[in-house]
Amino acid sequence: MLVETALGEVDELVVMVYATDVIDVPLQVRAGWIQKLYPMIQIIEAWDGPAGYGDTPEICREQENYILKKLNGLEITHFYSSEFYGDHVSKALGAMDRRIDEARAAVPISGTALRKDYFAGRQYLDPLVYADLITKVCFMGAPSTGKTTLARTLAQRHHTVWMPEYGAEYWLKHQVNRRITLDQFEAIAPEHNRREDDLTQQAHQYLFCDTNPITTYIFAKDYHGKAGPVLTELALKAEKRYDLFFLCDPDIPYADTWDRSGDQKRQWFQDQIRGDLAERRLPFFNVNGTLEERVLQVNGILRQYRKFGNVLDVQPSTFKIYD
Numbered sequence: 001m002l003v004e005t006a007l008g009e010v011d012e013l014v015v016m017v018y019a020t021d022v023i024d025v026p027l028q029v030r031a032g033w034i035q036k037l038y039p040m041i042q043i044i045e046a047w048d049g050p051a052g053y054g055d056t057p058e059i060c061r062e063q064e065n066y067i068l069k070k071l072n073g074l075e076i077t078h079f080y081s082s083e084f085y086g087d088h089v090s091k092a093l094g095a096m097d098r099r100i101d102e103a104r105a106a107v108p109i110s111g112t113a114l115r116k117d118y119f120a121g122r123q124y125l126d127p128l129v130y131a132d133l134i135t136k137v138c139f140m141g142a143p144s145t146g147k148t149t150l151a152r153t154l155a156q157r158h159h160t161v162w163m164p165e166y167g168a169e170y171w172l173k174h175q176v177n178r179r180i181t182l183d184q185f186e187a188i189a190p191e192h193n194r195r196e197d198d199l200t201q202q203a204h205q206y207l208f209c210d211t212n213p214i215t216t217y218i219f220a221k222d223y224h225g226k227a228g229p230v231l232t233e234l235a236l237k238a239e240k241r242y243d244l245f246f247l248c249d250p251d252i253p254y255a256d257t258w259d260r261s262g263d264q265k266r267q268w269f270q271d272q273i274r275g276d277l278a279e280r281r282l283p284f285f286n287v288n289g290t291l292e293e294r295v296l297q298v299n300g301i302l303r304q305y306r307k308f309g310n311v312l313d314v315q316p317s318t319f320k321i322y323d
Contacts, residue, residue: 001107002100003038006080009098014042016070018049023115024308025132033129044070055084064092119204131200135307136241137298138209140277140284141248142269150248150287150294151208157295161199162208166192167216182228185220189213189234193241206302212238214280218272239280244305246298247274249288283311 006013015034019027031043050066052059067089079090080098090097104110107124114121118133125133137154139147148164155162167188174180192213200207217235220227227235250270277284285301287294297316304314 002080002082003034003041005100006078006098007038007040010078012042013038013040014044014071014074014076016044016046016067018046024306026308029132029308033126033132036128037126046070055088060085060088064089068092122201127201131197133307134200134203134207135205135243135302135305136200136207136209137244137246137302138212138242139246139248139287140211140215140273142250142266142273144252144266145248145250145270146252146291146294147210147248149291150246150298151210153291153295154206154298155208158204158206158208160204160206160208161202163192163196163199163210165210165215166195167211167219179223182220182224182226185216185223186228186230188216189231192216193234209242212242214238214276215273218269218276222269222272239282243307244301244311245277245282245284246287246301247277247284248294249286251288252290285314285316 003013003015017027017031017034023030027045027047031045034041035043046066050059050062052062063085071093076093076095078098079086079093079095080100081089082100082102082104084102086097086099086102101107109121109124114124118125118130122130139151141147151162151164170184170188170191171180174184196207196209213231213234217227217231220231250266285297287297289297301314301316305311306313
């Protein structure tokens with residue numbers, strides 16, 4: 001509302017985005033949201049902004065001096081905000097004070113309330129932003145390594161949704177003599193991603209995913225010795241599509257159903273997936289043992305992990321791993 005009101009009243013709009021410790025999302029990510037949603041806006045990234053917040057004379061003066069320095073002579077005619085500081089900053093800029101919905105009457109939400117519970121306030125967040133706030137957890141592994149059961153169970157226990165493996169659904173519907181064509185492989189990953197994106201908007205903190213386009217890529221190479229350009233590209237993009245990767249070990253009894261290729265091929269696929277992850281330089285965590293042991297291992301990682309944090313800060317050795 002603040003941005004769109006301003007865009008309707010001025011010819012050029014500048015948004016200054018501060019680095020802050022009140023939210024874990026990095027400055028450049030938040031600035032990127034604004035730039036994608038409103039590409040006509042000029043962004044000023046304020047990495048070295050004052051830490052103080054309040055209406056004491058000292059803090060007001062420090063903020064005013066900093067803003068004037070960052071503007072570097074750029075003349076401002078209107079200053080848009082929805083906070084008390086609209087008064088003193090607009091005066092320092094010699095600009096019109098345009099405070100928008102300061103009482104939060106038209107749009108009854110605040111940044112503080114959203115940060116407390118993104119899920120409860122998701123109707124006030126653009127889908128682009130909400131998707132970036134969800135931790136996407138991907139389970140990989142050969143057929144019959146417990147991925148589906150683990151993803152579904154964790155979703156139930158975290159009161160969120162999970163993404164089934166679309167490739168398996170597609171294969172069952174379109175296979176002829178247990179085969180699908182190279183062109184058919186090209187159709188799997190885009191639909192998987194589309195369904196996953198829809199589910200992300202329903203997710204609460206986590207989205208648990210049963211495989212991803214990388215798995216489909218490995219199956220295509222097994223069937224045809226190569227993968228098509230669409231699948232290859234989406235497998236590459238999958239490297240950054242998820243926050244955490246888990247590799248499910250083949251240490252559980254093999255479910256020898258008609259649609260699978262046998263226990264011997266299971267180990268072959270496991271080696272292929274492990275090798276592909278290594279080639280992509282993707283960090284991952286192993287999970288093994290019974291379902292409850294695997295849930296314990298994943299939850300131990302989730303308790304330590306922070307969205308936009310360093311995955312290397314997670315210490316899997318702090319809880320028991322079953323070999």
